[in-house]
Amino acid sequence: MFSFCTDPSTLETAQWFACYLTTGKHQLFYWSFLTVLALLAITAPTALAFGFGGAIAARSNIPPVAWFGKGYIAIVRGVPDIAFFLFFVIALDQGFEWLRHQMLCPDWSEPIRQGNDFLVCPSAKLPLSNAPQWIHEVYGFFLAVLTFAIVFGAFAANVLFGAMRAIPRGQLEAAESYGMTPRQTFWRIIVPQMWVYALPGLSNLWMVLIKATPLLFLLGVEDIVYWARELGGTALERFSDYPHPDWRLWYFLALLIFYLAFTRVSEAVLRRINARLTRGQATIGGT
Amino acid sequence: SHAEVVRMGTEGAYAPWNFLDDNGEVAGFERELGDELCARAELTCEWVTNEWDSIIPNLVSGNYDTIIAGMSITDERDEVIDFTQAYTPPDPSAYLATSMDADITGGVVAAQTGTIQAGYLAEQGVTVLEFATPEDTIAAVRNGEADAVLADQSFLAPFAAENADLVMLEELVSLGGGVGMGVRESDGELKAKMDAAIQSMKDDGTLNELITKWEVSSTW
Amino acid sequence: MSAPTPVIEIKDLHKSYGSLEVLKGVDVSAHKGDVISLIGSSGSGKSTLLRCCNLLEDSQDGDIIFCGDPVKWRGTGLARKPADRKQIMAMRTNLAMVFQQFNLWAHLTILQNVMEAPVTVLGHDKAEVEDRARKLLAKVGIGDKCDVYPAQMSGGQQQRAAIARALAMEPQALLFDEPTSALDPELEQEVVKVIKDLAAEGRTMLLVTHDMAMARDVSDQVIFLHQGKIEEAGPPAELFNNPKSERLRQFLSAVAA
Amino acid sequence: MSAPTPVIEIKDLHKSYGSLEVLKGVDVSAHKGDVISLIGSSGSGKSTLLRCCNLLEDSQDGDIIFCGDPVKWRGTGLARKPADRKQIMAMRTNLAMVFQQFNLWAHLTILQNVMEAPVTVLGHDKAEVEDRARKLLAKVGIGDKCDVYPAQMSGGQQQRAAIARALAMEPQALLFDEPTSALDPELEQEVVKVIKDLAAEGRTMLLVTHDMAMARDVSDQVIFLHQGKIEEAGPPAELFNNPKSERLRQFLSAVAA
Amino acid sequence: MTCWETVQAYAFRSIGYGERLLPREDFTLCQHFTLIGSGMIWNVYFGVLALLAGFFLANAVALAKASRHAWVSKPADWFILIFRGSPLFIQFFLAYFLFLELKQAGYLPWLTSAWAGALIVLFLNTAAYSAEIFYGAYQSVPRGEIEAADAYGMTGWKRFRRIIWPTQMRLAWPAYTNEAIFLFHATALVFFSGFPASRQQGDALYYANYFADKTFNPFVPYPILAFYFILLTLVVIGLFGLANRRLNRHLPVVPKIRYRPQILR
Numbered sequence A: 001m002f003s004f005c006t007d008p009s010t011l012e013t014a015q016w017f018a019c020y021l022t023t024g025k026h027q028l029f030y031w032s033f034l035t036v037l038a039l040l041a042i043t044a045p046t047a048l049a050f051g052f053g054g055a056i057a058a059r060s061n062i063p064p065v066a067w068f069g070k071g072y073i074a075i076v077r078g079v080p081d082i083a084f085f086l087f088f089v090i091a092l093d094q095g096f097e098w099l100r101h102q103m104l105c106p107d108w109s110e111p112i113r114q115g116n117d118f119l120v121c122p123s124a125k126l127p128l129s130n131a132p133q134w135i136h137e138v139y140g141f142f143l144a145v146l147t148f149a150i151v152f153g154a155f156a157a158n159v160l161f162g163a164m165r166a167i168p169r170g171q172l173e174a175a176e177s178y179g180m181t182p183r184q185t186f187w188r189i190i191v192p193q194m195w196v197y198a199l200p201g202l203s204n205l206w207m208v209l210i211k212a213t214p215l216l217f218l219l220g221v222e223d224i225v226y227w228a229r230e231l232g233g234t235a236l237e238r239f240s241d242y243p244h245p246d247w248r249l250w251y252f253l254a255l256l257i258f259y260l261a262f263t264r265v266s267e268a269v270l271r272r273i274n275a276r277l278t279r280g281q282a283t284i285g286g287t
Numbered sequence B: 001s002h003a004e005v006v007r008m009g010t011e012g013a014y015a016p017w018n019f020l021d022d023n024g025e026v027a028g029f030e031r032e033l034g035d036e037l038c039a040r041a042e043l044t045c046e047w048v049t050n051e052w053d054s055i056i057p058n059l060v061s062g063n064y065d066t067i068i069a070g071m072s073i074t075d076e077r078d079e080v081i082d083f084t085q086a087y088t089p090p091d092p093s094a095y096l097a098t099s100m101d102a103d104i105t106g107g108v109v110a111a112q113t114g115t116i117q118a119g120y121l122a123e124q125g126v127t128v129l130e131f132a133t134p135e136d137t138i139a140a141v142r143n144g145e146a147d148a149v150l151a152d153q154s155f156l157a158p159f160a161a162e163n164a165d166l167v168m169l170e171e172l173v174s175l176g177g178g179v180g181m182g183v184r185e186s187d188g189e190l191k192a193k194m195d196a197a198i199q200s201m202k203d204d205g206t207l208n209e210l211i212t213k214w215e216v217s218s219t220w
Numbered sequence C, D: 001m002s003a004p005t006p007v008i009e010i011k012d013l014h015k016s017y018g019s020l021e022v023l024k025g026v027d028v029s030a031h032k033g034d035v036i037s038l039i040g041s042s043g044s045g046k047s048t049l050l051r052c053c054n055l056l057e058d059s060q061d062g063d064i065i066f067c068g069d070p071v072k073w074r075g076t077g078l079a080r081k082p083a084d085r086k087q088i089m090a091m092r093t094n095l096a097m098v099f100q101q102f103n104l105w106a107h108l109t110i111l112q113n114v115m116e117a118p119v120t121v122l123g124h125d126k127a128e129v130e131d132r133a134r135k136l137l138a139k140v141g142i143g144d145k146c147d148v149y150p151a152q153m154s155g156g157q158q159q160r161a162a163i164a165r166a167l168a169m170e171p172q173a174l175l176f177d178e179p180t181s182a183l184d185p186e187l188e189q190e191v192v193k194v195i196k197d198l199a200a201e202g203r204t205m206l207l208v209t210h211d212m213a214m215a216r217d218v219s220d221q222v223i224f225l226h227q228g229k230i231e232e233a234g235p236p237a238e239l240f241n242n243p244k245s246e247r248l249r250q251f252l253s254a255v256a257a
Numbered sequence E: 001m002t003c004w005e006t007v008q009a010y011a012f013r014s015i016g017y018g019e020r021l022l023p024r025e026d027f028t029l030c031q032h033f034t035l036i037g038s039g040m041i042w043n044v045y046f047g048v049l050a051l052l053a054g055f056f057l058a059n060a061v062a063l064a065k066a067s068r069h070a071w072v073s074k075p076a077d078w079f080i081l082i083f084r085g086s087p088l089f090i091q092f093f094l095a096y097f098l099f100l101e102l103k104q105a106g107y108l109p110w111l112t113s114a115w116a117g118a119l120i121v122l123f124l125n126t127a128a129y130s131a132e133i134f135y136g137a138y139q140s141v142p143r144g145e146i147e148a149a150d151a152y153g154m155t156g157w158k159r160f161r162r163i164i165w166p167t168q169m170r171l172a173w174p175a176y177t178n179e180a181i182f183l184f185h186a187t188a189l190v191f192f193s194g195f196p197a198s199r200q201q202g203d204a205l206y207y208a209n210y211f212a213d214k215t216f217n218p219f220v221p222y223p224i225l226a227f228y229f230i231l232l233t234l235v236v237i238g239l240f241g242l243a244n245r246r247l248n249r250h251l252p253v254v255p256k257i258r259y260r261p262q263i264l265r
Ligand SMILES: Nc1ncnc2c1ncn2[C@@H]1O[C@H](COP(=O)(O)OP(=O)(O)OP(=O)(O)O)[C@@H](O)[C@H]1O
Pocket: C151, C152, C153, C154, C155, C156, C157, C182, D017, D020, D022, D041, D042, D043, D044, D045, D046, D047, D048, D049, D100
């Protein structure tokens, strides 16, 4: 990075650290912060949408739809995210490829499953095997977002489902008695009011989501904890210009500070949202 | 340029076989070996890192085309994937401890979770303490949680060389076979090309040069 | 000439909460422009009757006929439910209710509370409704509270907002559940005036009240409910001056005191 | 002989919600056995006055003196808060309130609602309190609803439960916020009787009501609040027959109508 | 080996009883189910104990956070922030490091074992999350009911115990149920990244991982693991649902959805 970094073994401490902290590997580490933040920024609304859909489905009057909604909530919510990540991404990826295969290669004669191998026609591969590396990474990122959203969507669905039921009955009766259709009651009375009841649960979910990002490496996305472990581990002279003993403690402490700060900021934002939402509510915390 | 792109899957966390250098690039013995093999087989190679636990499932699922990650050829693995011929002879396992008189039969020995070493120790009736990463196993020896760690000799040797407080015990254990490149069973064509390339490197001695350079095992 | 169809007709209505029978066969019939007051002691089932009338509660037996159109049922007894959603919707938009506990929507300001149903249910023009809503709120004396949330208002103010909300629907019939319970005599007079105006416009009203003066003043007919049954019914002059049943006489004696 | 100390004395009380000044200097003084009625239009600050009196709301200026013991304050203006918690508690246990919205504890049955404070706050014997609570509930006519939760009761039943809850404390003074708003005339008479009995026992009462007949009937003094100020005060006979202020005359004209 | 023999050999393998060596061939479904199920003992152990202890601490911390005194509320705030604000991964790492230091200094050597060390981390972690949930619920208690309590002279503890706490629990329960589920799920991380597994005695994920490592087929052991966790979660939801019913017993039963589409007529 810096011009004086040509021979690290000769550098004095400050310079050594300046060089050390700007190696290509560290830059990847810094990048991974952005990756994680981007992933959170995309996952949160997606998961919320999944949750909303799940809650609506679970409330549906049409039995199969309600079963689907309730099944989604019960099953996905029942599985630890880590267990889910260990096999679900591969299944998801194979699922997509299988669909594309059915569409793009109708006359493909060879079986897709050959022993242990999963083989679709080359044009159905996702991404195409000759696609540049960044497309592979974007696709991996997309799969990670989707998996996270499916998992956390189930929890969000549960929170929203409960919130919808927490609204005082009088409020719904008033709506009914003014001739609002169930649909109108839902969108005009339930949805605006449910946030008040849902927000604590959703805030908690957001916190859990932030804390789940270290599992990203299971999904093939190199996250900050992955890099901290990689960079903090003993660097031997043979393999690195910047040898050092096991420094993982320091890297993890740095991550701790990052996560704490991020949580604080999230809390401040959520508090403001909450203050806005509880307007008009006669509760201890309301105004 | 070469028409066909071959994606090479590795772990990037097992020096000297494969690791990430200061620039975050895959480096090590297998990086140099793989690049050379691709050149000889006239293929364009892309390097991908993948976490060890799912490295085989992702290969058979088609997310990359080879595994070149210090993987010993075992019967279990051979049932699921195919291996090229071995590019290194078996690398024996060794013990690393803080002193030469560490108790490796009655004491506690550390190993990485799910490795052949962990299985071997359990079989011997030794109290095995399993850690998630290789780094942890070495730390466990340092802080006294374990009397010794059992791992591949090539992995432990640099640690012993660079740390005064760590020593390699003399006892060696032969586990597993030689290391080869994993390919899908249906990918006979790639296997053949790589086999030929490895053979040519064996024949002209370049492979031995590489092995010596990186100290990954004995030579052919 | 046959009698015109009543706007609201209730025939032999039965309603239980679990094992507690609250309504035991009630008949009411209200024609266009009628104001019918329901009086009776606390717990006699007045609110329940209004709520059944609006189909907020399922009743177990009997008929509810709105403008000659009887509510269609499905199932019987405790499983009886209204069958036709369209019908219910149509009925409810023509039947506005003022709740005993007001039930203002907590997340909307007063103005929004009043505008909500006309805009979303009736699909009226927003600007026009807003105009009307502001006028209604001014009429009930809380024109300055348009942008306030229900929780920040006094009891009487909330009640007036609830009345304005019902009026904004311009329904054929209105159900008032103790609409002046939280109001001072002055405002009560205002509400009486409003009710009379509405009757003059030809709107039908069912009114639960504890205020006998008001019942006497505004109603065409007064119904005295006792333990889930109609004990006595008739024009106010007759009922108040000449109560026939013992129970009603006793009830009214308290007013005279 | 000097005059005895009033039980409740309020001096020049000021209270604002944000920029809205609700009470603009109010003086009230109630002696032992006094019943003082607060009347006034909706939003004039009656409930707020009661709530300040019980220290549920912080007031910004003026004094509240209970049995000669002035509430100690900390800070001034919007930051003013009661300073001594012990004092507040002592005061509140001697001062029971019936809320305009009842505020029954939703998770307790009616009987538990009534027993709660005497048992946990006053530390009375449970069996004895239960006995008394059942009697009180029977007295207000809901003896059969002991084991029912508030949400399953009619408006008037809830209100009576709230009254019973206040009575169970056997306090020196009571604050009633429209205690008969949801009651029929018969029950209202019951409540009037209860209030008179309490006064005869020497208990002091502040009573917010919209019912002029009741105010006239039970009170020793009537206070007419208008826009946060006392417009007129005096014995009921005088105030109702001979209103001096224009505003009160107008207010009362509605009752006569 | 018949399936019954397998069960006998491995049902309690995770806590050190039965066959010493893990299966090394066949890897039948029966072996999968038995060993992974055996591992669940650890998940249940961690989850139940941490949840029970955490419940009490969480209530205390929530109460402290709501305190008007900064010297009470600030520490509670920090406690919640630290455990709720960092990933369990990092907490396990730092805690293990800390416990090692303690051990080397001669204190509490057993803390470096998962059964004690991980339990403590999980306990503090769930206490922090639950405390935040309870605090949030406290904020949503209806003001009218508190005012009534105030007006009747109910002070701090009594008012809390009798009026606020029951309502607060009712409001917190759905979110707390979620937290309990998260906690059980979090127990899967103990051996995955936190603490070493001794003598191949691990939790369900440890054994699932073992099988996946041997068969290279993630689609068998992990779904079995998922199946066990779904069972566990259903039990948790069931138990919490019973409590919820009790907490909500004062609310009138909401009638079932009233309208059915016309097609069903
Ligand atoms: N929490 C609050 N925030 C802001 N303003 C409030 C709040 N509570 C009451 N007010 C306002 O204070 C004024 C007085 O309210 P108060 O409840 O004392 O009236 P009231 O005399 O009891 O009326 P009513 O007879 O209708 O109950 C009203 O204008 C009301 O809008």
